[in-house]
Amino acid sequence: MELSKRLTAIGAMVDPGSRLADIGTDHGYLPIWLVEQGVIPSAIAMDINEGPLLRARAHIEEHGLDARISLRKSDGLEGLEPGEADTAVIAGMGGMLIIRILERGKRIAAGLRRLVLSPQSEIKEVRRYLLRNGYQIFAEDMAEEEGKYYVVIKAGYLQETADGKEGLGPDEEPWSYIEEKYGRYLLRTGKPVFLEYLKKEEDTLIKIRETLMEVRTKKADERLLQIDREILAVKEALFQAGAEKTGEESRKK
Structure with a gap:
């Protein structure tokens, strides 16, 4: 099977x-x-x-x-x-x-x-x-x-x-918001499939932001603030996952 x-x-x-x-x-x-x-x-x-x-x-x-x-x-x-x-x-x-x-x-x-x-x-x-x-x-x-x-x-x-x-x-450090959202061990290993997922997540959020920018109602502005926070979070996740992966590759060399 x-x-x-x-x-x-x-x-x-x-x-x-x-x-x-x-x-x-x-x-x-x-x-x-x-x-x-x-x-x-x-x-x-x-x-x-x-x-x-x-x-x-x-x-x-x-x-x-x-x-x-x-x-x-x-x-x-x-x-x-x-x-x-x-x-x-x-x-x-x-x-x-x-x-x-x-x-x-x-x-x-x-x-x-x-x-x-x-x-x-x-x-x-x-x-x-x-x-x-x-x-x-x-x-x-x-x-x-x-x-x-x-x-x-x-x-x-x-x-x-x-x-x-x-x-x-027990873990040495409490989990951060980014780790709870995206996964401490996924961030540490930085596998290609995870980086691909993060990049697609970022692209989706950016498209949503562009749409909201055209609406500009009070409700849309509130949603825009939320999307901006989510974009910052996924960018931080990409940085952490990429940094971990780069560091690991450097150590192997």
């Missing part, structure tokens, strides 16, 4: 040997691929709707994996029992829905070792929620597919133990 670029980027964030719960599994392609590639031994594929589960069942049986991938109807994390999984993938939905799933399933989410999230909107809000609710973000990636850009976030819950915080050390 060959995955889309989006699902490949998500799958790459799953640690080998993970006990996976795929929330909103849809066709079940991700757990099938991860099991077939030997990344994980088994998985629980979950969805709130019966239709996707039926499609996933057909694909799982087609690949002969019905003994290794179980199916479960569940609203978010609610159908998952403590200890059944150590990693959850939540992807293919809006950021506010992901936040709602994590909030409603707090007890289960806090017991997971890893979260792999791919919000299709409200990405800044997802990062902000994680950072303010005991999680640390420690990896991010981006994939482009058919003109759309998808962010993947890997996070872990900071669990207190007798020896202090286990697993993930």
Whole structure:
């Protein structure tokens, strides 16, 4: 099975040997691929709707994996029992829905070792929620597919133990607004796909600004101020991502 670029980027964030719960599994392609590639031994594929589960069942049986991938109807994390999984993938939905799933399933989410999230909107809000609710973000990636850009976030819950915080050390510096909006680790790595995304974002904002300049109503002027702030933010992101990339290339030389 060959995955889309989006699902490949998500799958790459799953640690080998993970006990996976795929929330909103849809066709079940991700757990099938991860099991077939030997990344994980088994998985629980979950969805709130019966239709996707039926499609996933057909694909799982087609690949002969019905003994290794179980199916479960569940609203978010609610159908998952403590200890059944150590990693959850939540992807293919809006950021506010992901936040709602994590909030409603707090007890289960806090017991997971890893979260792999791919919000299709409200990405800044997802990062902000994680950072303010005991999680640390420690990896991010981006994939482009058919003109759309998808962010993947890997996070872990900071669990207190007798020896202090286990697993993930706290970030040295608080996240800035630019980092929350565009991603600390995307800015640091400065991958071509991310720079391409930022440039397109800048071009779109500039076009919106040009249109607003022709209207000049009170409402348009208020929107213009907002657009100007967003243009400054994306320019700063381009500078940071480009500077990080240039510095890395210089060090390699």
